[in-house]
Amino acid sequence: MTRKVLVTGGAGFIGSHVVDAYLAAGDDVTVLDDLSTGKREQVPPGARLVQADVRSPAARELLATGDFTLLNHHAAQMDVRRSVADPVFDAEVNVLGLLNLLEGARLGGVQRVVFASSGGTVYGETARLPLVESAPKLPASPYGTAKLASEYYLATFSQLYGLETVALRYSNVYGPRQNPHGEAGVVAIFAHRVLAGQPLTVFGDGGQTRDMVFVQDVVEANLAASHVALPSADGVDGRAFNIGTGIETSVNDLAATLVTIGGRRVEIRHAAERPGELRRNALAVDKAAQGLGWRALVPVGDGLRRTLQSFREG
């Protein structure tokens, strides 16, 4: 049966890949995006674009009257540093925007909400690696706090109205279409500089690690989260799944691998460490394997090669 799906942020990096996958699965897809960082040309042909802000009455109306069965929420203010500089704006988009959509979803009889949360920011620095879903939460940024607050609102709406909700706590996602101009997305930034023959800047000693997950793997997690039977949730972590590889890759390794794949002589420079940056991160992924039947399949070398190739082709 054709599902009617609304993907917010579907003109952005991850959301546009998710839209591709829903279309390929035969779903009827509408994208809601204000095009603040997303691009119109990234909305796949076959999907309808509604250009609106998640905070707007128009967004709520669309959900209340659109007959959607599934809401996949990827739109966000996703700049961690901006959230520190302007936490009110961050919460307006990321918390009040979500609430606005949930009100529409409730009125419109949406069955399930899949939410893009953040395994890189909700836990904080103290817990042991790899981080399990139940690890202590201590976000170091308003962005992380807003993601966690969103998960709580989803759980509350689930209790109040029977909405099925799933939070996917992504690690560091990379791949084709990632925007190299923001401060997120070290792979996109490095890959573009390698192709342009420009030096790479590594902040600090480069030994800081990230759990790098390829966007196609993230898409598969979204598809699974959209249809699997959900376990009866036990608290907010019960409805959350880490989406990562469980493997730590250092920023030095990322830089060196991209330079090698790029086949160009590019200098790697070091600059002062950035305050507030996480030293290490890796997510435990067993829960997603059990609950979603999902595991990341793309090794980082392959993913980096595919990313560089896509940027080369423009």
Ligand SMILES: NC(=O)c1ccc[n+]([C@@H]2O[C@H](COP(=O)([O-])OP(=O)(O)OC[C@H]3O[C@@H](n4cnc5c(N)ncnc54)[C@H](O)[C@@H]3O)[C@@H](O)[C@H]2O)c1
């Ligand atoms: N990229 C990562 O590594 C990563 C990691 C964890 C979580 N996430 C989450 O995944 C989601 C997608 O991230 P992305 O990397 O694709 O970023 P992106 O910036 O490419 O996509 C975000 C999209 O949301 C849209 N948007 C922003 N504010 C909006 C608003 N007020 N109303 C309507 N649309 C709005 C933008 O135009 C853009 O198309 C975000 O929720 C982000 O927090 C991303």
